[in-house]
Amino acid sequence: MTSAGGGLTLLQTCALSLLVFTGASQFALVGALAAGGNPLTAAAGAFFLGVRNTFYGLRLSQLLALPRAVRPFAAQWVIDETTAVTLAQPTRRAARIGFTVTGLSLYLLWNLTTLLGALGAKAIGDTEAWGLDAAGPAVFLALLAPMLRTIIERAVAALAVLLGLGLLPVLPAGVPVLAAALAAPIALYVAGRRQTGTRNDAQEEDR
Amino acid sequence: MTVWIAIAATALGCYVVKLAGLLVPAGALERPLVRRLAALLPVALLAALTAQQTFADGHVLVLDARAAGLAAAAVALVLRAPFLLVVAAAVLVTAGVRALGG
Numbered sequence: 370m371t372s373a374g375g376g377l378t379l380l381q382t383c384a385l386s387l388l389v390f391t392g393a394s395q396f397a398l399v400g401a402l403a404a405g406g407n408p409l410t411a412a413a414g415a416f417f418l419g420v421r422n423t424f425y426g427l428r429l430s431q432l433l434a435l436p437r438a439v440r441p442f443a444a445q446w447v448i449d450e451t452t453a454v455t456l457a458q459p460t461r462r463a464a465r466i467g468f469t470v471t472g473l474s475l476y477l478l479w480n481l482t483t484l485l486g487a488l489g490a491k492a493i494g495d496t497e498a499w500g501l502d503a504a505g506p507a508v509f510l511a512l513l514a515p516m517l518r519t520i521i522e523r524a525v526a527a528l529a530v531l532l533g534l535g536l537l538p539v540l541p542a543g544v545p546v547l548a549a550a551l552a553a554p555i556a557l558y559v560a561g562r563r564q565t566g567t568r569n570d571a572q573e574e575d576r
Numbered sequence: 577m578t579v580w581i582a583i584a585a586t587a588l589g590c591y592v593v594k595l596a597g598l599l600v601p602a603g604a605l606e607r608p609l610v611r612r613l614a615a616l617l618p619v620a621l622l623a624a625l626t627a628q629q630t631f632a633d634g635h636v637l638v639l640d641a642r643a644a645g646l647a648a649a650a651v652a653l654v655l656r657a658p659f660l661l662v663v664a665a666a667v668l669v670t671a672g673v674r675a676l677g678g
């Protein structure tokens with residue numbers, strides 16, 4: 370975390386990491402505050418980056434089938450990484466284990482590195498020189514690949530990539546990814562129309 | 577003090593959106609179309625996120641060493657390489673291309 374550079378105290382930096390636990394939102398908030406932004410405007414930007422977690426929750430609640438009492442506790446771990454791992458699991462049991470292990474280990478690691486970073490410990494050097502910034506997208510790609518089994522899933526992914534990249538230069542941070550979510554309803558709509566189209570054709574031929 | 581207000585507002589907002597998805601009643605997700613939509617939304621979000629982490633530098637699209645790394649990961653996936661090898665391929669190729677000045 371670069372919170373220290375953004376003028377946050379050690380306590381504030383760690384509280385942010387523990388309470389928010391959505392990397393993109395944390396960076397956005399720190400960046401906006403460092404730029405001298407109004408605190409509520411800064412929070413609104415961070416909020417936009419967190420909205421995609423709602424869509425993850427919809428799918429995760431189906432896959433994990435958590436008891437109601439557990440959901441408020443599990444909610445804090447509903448993020449990109451836990452979703453990607455959970456979705457890749459073949460059974461409910463594996464999904465629950467995957468979600469819990471990923472959530473717990475990331476929560477501990479993320480907050481520990483935040484603390485160390487805020488204490489001024491020098492990081493392991495330049496992570497970019499080691500190519501480590503490619504590890505994140507590579508992990509997502511590896512987890513996503515087995516999910517792209519049918520035409521419709523591939524179409525959704527391709528359209529989402531186009532929307533996510535195409536809108537990136539023109540919309541505020543966090544919004545392009547949300548807009549890319551539109552790929553799902555668009556693909557379903559097109560698939561639905563094609564299906565009724567072929568059904569109508571079949572009826573025409575019957576006559 | 578304003579920093580604490582911003583932190584509190586962000587924490588509350590981000591927690592509420594996380595919880596909201598989990599709290600949607602199972603009954604509301606039973607319709608086949610809604611089920612399919614809920615299954616496809618994470619695919620769309622993660623695909624867009626992967627692309628942005630590979631080609632974005634702030635608000636600018638760039639083609640740098642990361643793209644070569646991800647291409648290597650994709651090749652490893654097509655060759656059915658194990659997970660860690662896929663990630664290692666991306667990291668090594670990215671570092672290699674950077675070392676060569678790409």
